[in-house]
Amino acid sequence: MHPTEEGWYYLASVVARGSRSLVCRKFGPTMDTKLICDALLMAIKHENPAVGTIFHSDQGSQYCLHQFQELLSSIGFRCSMSRR
Known part of the structure; x- marks a missing residue:
């Protein structure tokens, strides 16, 4: 979360594992699926x-x-998640 004059904003970012470079970042008022989908689509567009x-x-x-x-699945990506 990041404080702004309008309140707290959440950050969704996509980082390339190999280069550890920031591919894309997107801020939003809620950390929801739309925010991360938008960030992923933006990263795909650029990379x-x-x-x-x-x-x-x-x-x-x-x-x-x-x-x-x-x-x-629709873009042909494989999902990997951290353990609990």
């Missing part, structure tokens, strides 16, 4: 990753929801 790319995240509810999992 054009290969089919079969592994997307790793924690087990946050927004990453587990059908909407995000369906997006990963």
Whole structure:
């Protein structure tokens, strides 16, 4: 979360594992599935990753929801999540 004059904003970011470079970042008033889907789509637009790319995240509810999992599947990404 990041404080602003309008209140707290959440940050969704995509980092390339190999280079550890920030591919994209997106701020929003809530940490929801729309925010992370938008961040992922923005990253794909800028990087054009290969089919079969592994997307790793924690087990946050927004990453587990059908909407995000369906997006990963539709673009040919594989899902990887941290252990509990």
